[in-house]
Amino acid sequence: MSKPVTLKDIAKALGFSTSTVSRALRDDYEINEETKRIVKEYAEQIAYKSNPIALSLKGRRSYSIGVVVCEVANSFFSQIINGIESIAYGRGYHVIISQSHDQYEREVINTKHLANRSVDGLLISMSAETKDFSHLINLHENGLPIVFFDRTIDKIQTHKVIANNFAGAFDATEMFIKNGRSHIAHLANAPHLSITKERLEGYKAALKKHSIAFNPDYVHYCSHGGMIYEEVEHAVKQILNMPDKADAIFVSSDRLSIGCLTALKKFHAGSDSIPVAGFSNSDVVELLQPSLSYVRQPAFEMGRIATEMLISLIEAKEPVKEFETRVLDTELFINDPNLT
């Protein structure tokens, strides 16, 4: 096992001190140009790489950012991750991904783990289960830069990036109404999530605009965000068996949409009998049967923006006091011959 080359090796070989070598390599201070050239050439030649671990220890900086998502096996989040990486790598940051699986405990463990590995900042979308935010508040008060995307919380003042959940839900709901549907069920995510509330408001607003009374019985929450299929199936069953039969379903999230379609298929209730529209960034959505009309979020862009925001916080000279919440437009795709 050939040990990696260190500053000391270069210093010894060239007869300089390590400090001179260090400064020469980073064009630092006042070092003779000739010396710099010699050092740099030699370093290049023996393929010297500075040890990032040592740098982290010395500088309290790790040049890595932590990401917490529910799960990577979800197109929305994997697209976000791609967006994050596209910015982070270019700016010299490493990305450490971890999954909460929508569980509170995993989220706490992961955020602590990341903070402990001294990431320079955190990008997070809250798990569906999380109701207590003290693990994040602690970190934030201790100065760890955090940027929220998708599922945010109010308790922490910082940059946030979200889709226009209100408008997305509004558009999908109104699309149903314009197609003559008036009994629109809403299959919703965990009730305390920001996205759940925003999308519910959009749904309500569309109803209101068209003078349809909001009926809370049409709203069914899944507090595990679709991670437990039975929960979704149960909700779908209820929707199908309502006294005043629903004539459309608006679904609040990606995983729920899949669960909903699966349940409908199981109950032999395809989109012919009841059309479904939901938030989804799946890459196979066009191939699904029953079909799914969908509200698409600009996930890649969301990842990019969140990362830019985070890096600006990390690299800020002065403590940042002004925070921004970016809202990105969604797009509705109608995927059903009976709808326009």
Place this chain on the structure above:
Amino acid sequence: MSKPVTLKDIAKALGFSTSTVSRALRDDYEINEETKRIVKEYAEQIAYKSNPIALSLKGRRSYSIGVVVCEVANSFFSQIINGIESIAYGRGYHVIISQSHDQYEREVINTKHLANRSVDGLLISMSAETKDFSHLINLHENGLPIVFFDRTIDKIQTHKVIANNFAGAFDATEMFIKNGRSHIAHLANAPHLSITKERLEGYKAALKKHSIAFNPDYVHYCSHGGMIYEEVEHAVKQILNMPDKADAIFVSSDRLSIGCLTALKKFHAGSDSIPVAGFSNSDVVELLQPSLSYVRQPAFEMGRIATEMLISLIEAKEPVKEFETRVLDTELFINDPNLT
């Protein structure tokens, strides 16, 4: 920004030296039980966490393992990642995920990056583009433990975990034959990948067993592994337009399967006209239209086994000379009313 608590803080507060505190906390050496108790209690009280960065620097160990996959937005790989995490976390290792996007360059950059961040070992599935393995050979010769899963290479002697690709391909192909198909096209991944070769052999063997001549014209390679849709569409078009019309398609990988279905749908050639079977770990496969029969790999298990192997290499006292290749069974699911 309250600085994290260090050994020194405890030492100062308690009037011990840092070395004593260090040893007390790790039940090391001969430290008075009373002292240990005092130190541990105090450490607990002020929530002391040892600094993993410092540990890494000191011990040349980072307790993290690097993972390189094509992309996380692929159910097969995300299931593998879940398997990896399920073992790694329990054994005290952190998992750092990176994506090659099936590109050679990204793979090189990522492996170097990981090695540089001093991961203790590497889990990797080769990118479709990679033909030169020197970046891995270098690392391996320098003593970095590596375990391959899914897409392996022969050039490096180490532990490997793969699915029984031969049998999986054989089963799918034979299923078609038993259903009276004899002109079975094969949509294959990049030709130099291990999985491509193994699956091709299984396909050939099934034909041979049933005395059907192997016709190379029925095999169409996609050297970007389906990352570029046009490539897949082109191959599918060729398959549909063959003089001696194909009456079934066997697809070699997950992404290609999706691409194939998308192309078929576009050409209005559903699975009624031509049934498709392919390797897939998609979680929505039952909802796809055209339908897809599929060979499923035990991805979660694969991740677990690979990780156990890697950790055993990392923690081995003696250099390991005997290597093992674990082959896991696949399972065929027929998803088409016309097939049995």
Place this chain on the structure above:
DNA sequence: AATATTTGCGCAACCGATGCCGGAATAGAA
């Protein structure tokens, strides 16, 4: 020629934790 100013580089401390070595205090043996 004497003094002031640059220029170029090395010494040593430091980041947080570990491990070797050595030494004080106490106990037991001669």
Place this chain on the structure above:
DNA sequence: TTCTATTCCGGCATCGGTTGCGCAAATATT
């Protein structure tokens, strides 16, 4: 009482870098 053996703990160097400070030689200033 003196000598050896334990027990328990502190000092110091180290991992691989960065950085403040100081010092000597080279150059500029008077």
